[in-house]
Amino acid sequence: xxxxxxxxxHAGVSIxxxxxVINGKEYVSEETRQKxxxxxxxxxxxxxxxxxxxxxxxxxxxxxxxxxxISNSYFAEITMAFEAIAYQHDYTVILCNTAEGTRTLKYLDxxxxxxxxxxxxIGSPLGQEEIRRLQILLQRGVPVVMAxxxxxxxxxxxxxxxxxxxxVEFDTVEGCRMAIDYLVSRGHRRIGGLFTVERNCLWDDPxxxxxxxxxxxxxxxxxxxxxxxxxKTSQAGGFLGMGQLLQxxxxxxxxxxxxxxxxxxxLAQCREQGIRVPDDLSIVSMDDTEDSLxxxxxxxSVRIPRRExxxxxxxxxxxxxxxxxxxxxxxxxxxxxLRQSVxxxxxxxxxxxxxx
Amino acid sequence: xxxxxxxxxHAGVSIxxxxxVINGKEYVSEETRQKxxxxxxxxxxxxxxxxxxxxxxxxxxxxxxxxxxISNSYFAEITMAFEAIAYQHDYTVILCNTAEGTRTLKYLDxxxxxxxxxxxxIGSPLGQEEIRRLQILLQRGVPVVMAxxxxxxxxxxxxxxxxxxxxVEFDTVEGCRMAIDYLVSRGHRRIGGLFTVERNCLWDDPxxxxxxxxxxxxxxxxxxxxxxxxxKTSQAGGFLGMGQLLQxxxxxxxxxxxxxxxxxxxLAQCREQGIRVPDDLSIVSMDDTEDSLxxxxxxxSVRIPRRExxxxxxxxxxxxxxxxxxxxxxxxxxxxxLRQSVxxxxxxxxxxxxxx
DNA sequence: ATTGGCATTGCAAACGTTACCAGAAAATCC
DNA sequence: GGATTTTCTGGTAACGTTTGCAATGCCAAT
Numbered sequence: 001x002x003x004x005x006x007x008x009x010h011a012g013v014s015i016x017x018x019x020x021v022i023n024g025k026e027y028v029s030e031e032t033r034q035k036x037x038x039x040x041x042x043x044x045x046x047x048x049x050x051x052x053x054x055x056x057x058x059x060x061x062x063x064x065x066x067x068x069x070i071s072n073s074y075f076a077e078i079t080m081a082f083e084a085i086a087y088q089h090d091y092t093v094i095l096c097n098t099a100e101g102t103r104t105l106k107y108l109d110x111x112x113x114x115x116x117x118x119x120x121x122i123g124s125p126l127g128q129e130e131i132r133r134l135q136i137l138l139q140r141g142v143p144v145v146m147a148x149x150x151x152x153x154x155x156x157x158x159x160x161x162x163x164x165x166x167x168v169e170f171d172t173v174e175g176c177r178m179a180i181d182y183l184v185s186r187g188h189r190r191i192g193g194l195f196t197v198e199r200n201c202l203w204d205d206p207x208x209x210x211x212x213x214x215x216x217x218x219x220x221x222x223x224x225x226x227x228x229x230x231x232k233t234s235q236a237g238g239f240l241g242m243g244q245l246l247q248x249x250x251x252x253x254x255x256x257x258x259x260x261x262x263x264x265x266x267l268a269q270c271r272e273q274g275i276r277v278p279d280d281l282s283i284v285s286m287d288d289t290e291d292s293l294x295x296x297x298x299x300x301s302v303r304i305p306r307r308e309x310x311x312x313x314x315x316x317x318x319x320x321x322x323x324x325x326x327x328x329x330x331x332x333x334x335x336x337x338l339r340q341s342v343x344x345x346x347x348x349x350x351x352x353x354x355x356x
Numbered sequence: 357x358x359x360x361x362x363x364x365x366h367a368g369v370s371i372x373x374x375x376x377v378i379n380g381k382e383y384v385s386e387e388t389r390q391k392x393x394x395x396x397x398x399x400x401x402x403x404x405x406x407x408x409x410x411x412x413x414x415x416x417x418x419x420x421x422x423x424x425x426i427s428n429s430y431f432a433e434i435t436m437a438f439e440a441i442a443y444q445h446d447y448t449v450i451l452c453n454t455a456e457g458t459r460t461l462k463y464l465d466x467x468x469x470x471x472x473x474x475x476x477x478i479g480s481p482l483g484q485e486e487i488r489r490l491q492i493l494l495q496r497g498v499p500v501v502m503a504x505x506x507x508x509x510x511x512x513x514x515x516x517x518x519x520x521x522x523x524v525e526f527d528t529v530e531g532c533r534m535a536i537d538y539l540v541s542r543g544h545r546r547i548g549g550l551f552t553v554e555r556n557c558l559w560d561d562p563x564x565x566x567x568x569x570x571x572x573x574x575x576x577x578x579x580x581x582x583x584x585x586x587x588k589t590s591q592a593g594g595f596l597g598m599g600q601l602l603q604x605x606x607x608x609x610x611x612x613x614x615x616x617x618x619x620x621x622x623l624a625q626c627r628e629q630g631i632r633v634p635d636d637l638s639i640v641s642m643d644d645t646e647d648s649l650x651x652x653x654x655x656x657s658v659r660i661p662r663r664e665x666x667x668x669x670x671x672x673x674x675x676x677x678x679x680x681x682x683x684x685x686x687x688x689x690x691x692x693x694l695r696q697s698v699x700x701x702x703x704x705x706x707x708x709x710x711x712x
Numbered sequence: 713a714t715t716g717g718c719a720t721t722g723c724a725a726a727c728g729t730t731a732c733c734a735g736a737a738a739a740t741c742c
Numbered sequence: 743g744g745a746t747t748t749t750c751t752g753g754t755a756a757c758g759t760t761t762g763c764a765a766t767g768c769c770a771a772t
Contacts, residue, residue, distance in 0.1 A: 001496050003757095003758060003759090004758065004759065005758080013721080013722090014721065014722045014723080015722085015723095015758090015759085015760095016721075016722060016723075016724095016760085016761080017720085017721060017722075019759070019760060019761085020720095020721090020760095023760085026719090027718095027719060027720055027721085028719095028720075028721090029719080029720065029721090032720085032721085044492065046465065046468045046469050047469055047758085047759080048410075048469065048471060048757090048758050048759070049466075049469040049470045049471070049759095050406055050409045050410050050416065050470065050471050050757090050758080050759090051410055051727090051757070051758035051759040051760090052758080052759055052760075053406045053727095053759090054404075054406050054407055054410055054727050054728065054729090054757090054758080054759070054760095055726070055727050055758080055759050055760045055761085056727085056759085056760070057727075060406065062450075065451075069436075070426065070432050070435055070436050070439075071429060071432045071433050071435075071436045072432075073427060073429055073432070076426050076427045076428075076429070076432045077427050079426055079427075079451075080425075080426050080427045080453055083426075083451060083452075083453050084453065087452075087453075087459060087462075092450050092466060092470070093450065093451050093452075094418075094448050094449065094450060094451070095421075095435070095439060095449050095450070095451035096439075096443075096449075097436055097439050097440065097443075103443060106443075109402065110405075110448060112402045113402050113403055113404065113405040114405050114406065114448070115404060115405070115406050136400060140357050234646065235646055235647070235649065235650040236646075236649075239650070264647075264650045265650055267650070267652070268649075268650045268652070268654075271652050271653075290590065290591055291591070291620075291647065293591060293592075293624075294591040294595070294620045294621055294623070294624045295651075295652075296623070296624070296627050296651075296652040297627075298624075359727095359728060359729085360728065360729065361728080361729095369751080369752085370751065370752045370753075371728090371729085371730095371752085371753095372730085372731085372751070372752060372753075372754095373750085373751060373752075375729070375730065375731090376730095376750095376751090379730085382749090383748095383749060383750055383751085384749095384750070384751085385749080385750060385751090388750085388751085403728085403729080404727090404728050404729070405729095406727090406728080406729090407727070407728035407729040407730090407757090408728080408729055408730075409729090409757095410727090410728080410729070410730095410757050410758065410759090411728080411729050411730045411731085411756075411757050412729085412730070412757085413757075
């Protein structure tokens with residue numbers, strides 16, 4: 001494992017000169033440049049990035065990515081886009097899956113210790129201590145960027161880190177409005193909701209708030225029986241949630257699902273119970289992952305620009321690292337992808353017929 | 357941003373002593389230990405891992421993970437399991453998405469430069485140059501582990517790196533046999549195959565070879581019209597592939613899909629054409645991702661132990677790093693998850709009736 | 713011939729840490 | 743009480759780079 005010293009000796013020059021050749025600096029004669037290049041080739045020399053980082057101060061060319069759950073294709077797509085941009089700029093991504101909760105703090109400490117160049121947060125919940133670590137990072141000049149849904153009622157993070165860190169957001173409330181308005185335009189008024197959020201902070205969640213607000217704006221009052229919360233974010237969660245909804249209330253004609261995985265589970269439950277979608281029941285969802293194109297029927301879903309989100313997050317960090325001042329907030333547009341899971345409200349409610 | 361020197365000065369001790377406290381070494385009096393601990397707290401000191409790595413030689417506590425496509429939940433689940441084990445042992449994962457091909461080489465160089473402690477490969481194709489880099493890594497004592505499907509006809513990688521590197525594999529050929537045997541047991545004999553592999557090296561692929569061999573062993577001869585290759589690995593690929601198959605041959609009663617995404621696309625095509633699964637046509641698939649439980653109908657699929665695979669890969673690397681000698685090959689069992697996408701062969705073939 | 717400027721090179725100090733070695737102080741033994 | 747061990751502490755050399763500064767040699771201009 002050869003070092004710069006070996007290269008220098010092999011080429012018969014000093015270490016400094018060899019270093020200059022490697023970094024393509026000026027003031028090296030063509031002749032010695034050749035000699036050194038030769039030595040590098042012969043010795044299979046690769047510079048030691050660890051040593052480089054040490055002497056250059058912070059410049060490890062590493063970005064930390066905290067993501068809630070990579071096995072969820074929603075996060076995976078953001079991650080992939082983020083990584084692609086980092087790669088293009090010769091940066092490396094440290095992947096941190098935070099799902100289990102207590103991991104975030106340890107990861108942030110690790111970022112500090114590793115002298116990381118930038119931090120991106122996607123969907124990882126943050127507590128008091130975590131925020132303190134982020135502040136330390138920011139204070140040291142390490143840029144931080146986070147994915148966010150617009151419309152959080154109270155967002156301690158944004159309040160505290162606000163303008164120091166970058167935000168890439170999309171307007172979830174608006175997305176929900178589109179979905180609900182569409183259902184209403186097809187005649188639905190008894191609309192259920194399947195949420196993964198905890199019951200007691202349900203209305204903090206922008207998707208839930210968007211759901212509620214859009215209903216109210218359409219003059220539809222909220223019926224607690226139509227709202228299912230605390231679901232696990234998985235197809236199984238959606239399956240169980242839909243079952244619960246059908247048990248609590250057989251007269252709803254449409255369902256708003258928190259995201260595509262939930263919707264897929266809900267579809268499976270409908271099939272199980274012989275409920276035809278969209279003839280008997282309509283479903284709208286959020287995320288518009290590729291899966292939603294291939295369900296039966298394909299899902300009408302609010303499209304969230306995941307790839308763009310990942311890309312902007314990486315680009316924000318890289319711009320900040322370069323000393324530029326990118327916009328502190330990117331708002332990305334959402335829209336409703338119309339497919340076959342929504343139909344007109346059935347003339348007579350078919351669900352009730354299934355009641356024993 | 358405080359250093360060890362700051363801590364030492366603040367505590368009124370030497371750098372060496374401060375270092376000893378941090379690393380929990382013996383021969384430090386309780387009194388000074390307290391003083392240093394105090395200083396660490398007051399200064400928010402975090403050790404610089406870059407400097408530590410430099411002085412300790414290779415010990416960066418970083419693992420490199422080359423993965424073909426994280427947005428595919430198959431890979432994502434392996435990745436997640438790998439990362440979880442790494443986290444438990446205080447190792448960090450550098451995520452590298454190689455899909456686009458030429459990225460692998462650059463990533464391997466980066467691994468060398470970053471003095472990484474171990475490398476894991478999942479599904480990334482390797483060329484001549486890439487193998488050379490892997491050899492350099494192995495020669496430097498950096499362990500390498502790869503996910504593999506048993507049954508590659510010729511595997512240059514295994515031949516070259518063979519016993520130096522670790523392998524975590526499962527018996528795909530056996531999995532295919534299970535799937536085909538099951539179809540045959542339900543009376544099917546005209547069985548189509550949807551493959552993502554290129555036509556001219558189709559039989560190098562273990563899944564294709566398993567398919568073929570199992571058919572032959574059941575005394576069924578291969579019909580080229582029933583074999584679709586060169587599909588894109590996506591639901592769209594499966595959708596198009598199924599369309600092509602139905603066009604080429606209307607008398608097949610069952611289909612073997614390369615993996616779940618392909619199967620999901622195929623299901624969508626069937627729905628499009630009014631073909632009922634499993635009444636008119638049966639489908640078996642491989643991977644058994646969570647999605648396969650929630651399709652309509654749920655897919656019968658060969659279960660591949662993804663989580664275990666990711667975990668064993670990480671554990672192999674960590675064991676090697678610790679100087680132990682773990683088994684050089686882990687063979688994981690596969691089995692067939694029976695669900696509703698397979699039925700008995702229809703008494704009269706319904707597909708033919710659709711021909712104009 | 714002397715000077716000034718410029719291209720080219722090497723020396724040595726840093727970056728933040730660990731680890732070896734040598735003292736000093738304290739504790740133990742005969 | 744002296745010799746020997748044990749516990750504690752500080753100095754210093756590494757690790758592999760980059761970089762500012764000084765030194766060299768060469769050429770043209772005075």
